[in-house]
Structure formats: C-alpha cells, structure tokens
Amino acid sequence: VAQSNIPADDLMTARAQVPDHVVFRTFAAETVVLNLETGKYHGLNPIGGRMLEVLSESPSVAAAAAVLAREYGEPIARIQADLHEFCSELAQRGLLQLRVAAAA
Amino acid sequence: VPALGALEEAREALPAGRKAALAFEILATYLRARWLLARGDLPGAVATLRDAPDAPSAPVPGSHRIGRRLGRAVVNTLSVLPVDSRCLMRSLVLTRLLARRGIPATLVISARPGPEFGAHAWVEHAGRPLLPVGDFADARLLEL
Numbered sequence: 001v002a003q004s005n006i007p008a009d010d011l012m013t014a015r016a017q018v019p020d021h022v023v024f025r026t027f028a029a030e031t032v033v034l035n036l037e038t039g040k041y042h043g044l045n046p047i048g049g050r051m052l053e054v055l056s057e058s059p060s061v062a063a064a065a066a067v068l069a070r071e072y073g074e075p076i077a078r079i080q081a082d083l084h085e086f087c088s089e090l091a092q093r094g095l096l097q098l099r100v101a102a103a104a
Numbered sequence: 105v106p107a108l109g110a111l112e113e114a115r116e117a118l119p120a121g122r123k124a125a126l127a128f129e130i131l132a133t134y135l136r137a138r139w140l141l142a143r144g145d146l147p148g149a150v151a152t153l154r155d156a157p158d159a160p161s162a163p164v165p166g167s168h169r170i171g172r173r174l175g176r177a178v179v180n181t182l183s184v185l186p187v188d189s190r191c192l193m194r195s196l197v198l199t200r201l202l203a204r205r206g207i208p209a210t211l212v213i214s215a216r217p218g219p220e221f222g223a224h225a226w227v228e229h230a231g232r233p234l235l236p237v238g239d240f241a242d243a244r245l246l247e248l
Contacts, residue, residue, distance in 0.1 A: 021147075
C-alpha cells in the first residue's frame with residue numbers, strides 16, 4: 001500500500017521507492033530530481049542526495065537509516081528522525097513512494 | 105569554408121510547396137505535442153509522438169543529414185511563430201517528424217545544478233545531436 005503520510009513507527013518498516021515518473025542524478029554538489037508528471041525539477045544537497053540513493057536501494061527505511069548512521073557516524077535515532085521528515089517531504093511532492101506491507 | 109557550406113545549403117533548399125507543407129506539419133505537430141503534454145506526462149507524450157506505424161522500417165540513407173535539416177526547419181519555423189519555441193517543444197516536434205520518416209531518435213533531457221540552474225532538451229540520432237546541445241552535454245538526466 002503506497003502512502004505519503006504515515007506514522008514514524010510504520011515508516012521504518014516501509015519500503016521507499018522512487019516512482020517511475022521520477023528520475024534523479026547526483027552531481028558533485030547537488031542531486032537533481034525531475035518529476036516527469038509535473039515537469040518540475042528539485043534540488044537536494046549532498047546529504048539529501050545520499051539519503052535518496054540509500055533509500056532507493058534499501059529494503060526498508062530502517063535499513064537505510066542503519067546504513068546512513070554508519071556512514072555519518074550519527075545516532076540511529078537522529079537519522080531515523082531526519083529520514084522521517086525527508087521521506088514525508090519527498091512523498092508529498094510525489095518524488096517518493098512509501099510502501100507499507102499490508103496487514104495479513 | 106563558409107562559402108562552400110552556403111552553396112551546399114542552397115542545393116538542399118526545398119521547393120516552396122514542400123517548404124510550406126513542412127511548416128504546416130511542424131505547426132500541426134506542435135499543437136499535438138502541446139495537447140499531449142497538457143494531458144499526460146513527458147514519457148507518454150514521447151511514446152505517442154513516436155508511434156508512426158506507416159513509417160518506413162528500413163534504414164533511411166542520409167538519416168543524420170535529413171535529421172539535421174528537419175531540426176533546423178523546426179527551430180526556424182517555431183521561432184517565427186507566436187508559440188512556445190523552447191527546447192522541449194522543439195525536441196518533441198522533431199521527434200515526431202523523425203518518427204514519421206522512419207528515423208530513430210532519442211530525446212535527451214539535461215539539467216545543470218547549482219545557483220545558475222538550467223535545464224535543456226535536444227534530440228539525438230545514432231548518438232549525434234540534431235538540435236543545439238549548448239553546454240549541457242555532461243549534464244544528462246534522462247533519455248527517452
């Protein structure tokens with residue numbers, strides 16, 4: 001089930017996917033994200049760009065948080081809080097889909 | 105040598121009737137591309153414009169030269185009309201013109217990041233541009 005606004009606890013088990021209508025490329029100082037449905041370009045700083053990369057490759061947001069916590073040497077709780085805000089903002093702009101496993 | 109280039113261009117000049125027909129085709133394609141973009145996304149518009157079942161399936165001799173000439177015609181025609189003649193519309197129109205003639209092409213979107221952000225679109229055939237690339241060659245974001 002794809003959602004854009006989900007509680008922090010549920011978010012950690014969700015899988016973040018970059019939709020087919022979104023393309024991004026990481027440059028030296030910025031990641032450019034293009035939403036093909038709206039025709040709008042968005043810019044992410046290097047940390048945001050790395051977050052998007054790791055999210056798109058990870059099986060869950062929690063797994064992405066673990067990778068980023070290791071990379072940046074920050075407490076996992078802080079990374080999870082940052083990812084919650086980041087995912088929510090991207091999802092609201094149609095740049096990320098958060099897929100929560102449907103209840104059995 | 106510029107003089108020789110001009111002579112070559114003159115030899116390639118189309119008769120007035122065919123020029124008018126091409127201008128009409130460009131304008132009609134422009135209107136269709138606008139309509140498609142207003143109702144769907146870019147990949148969908150490109151796929152629709154590329155759909156030309158009656159186009160020749162065999163390789164077209166001199167396809168790059170033809171493509172460049174069509175590219176110039178698109179730029180020249182759209183720039184004198186009161187229409188959106190920006191790079192994306194030019195590229196969409198040229199994509200359709202090439203598809204109708206059986207010439208495969210790729211629409212490229214580039215974006216240059218930073219404070220002087222800029223985005224650009226052009227069309228390539230066999231990896232060679234048919235429309236001006238500017239300084240966006242290294243900033244490719246998407247190929248359709």
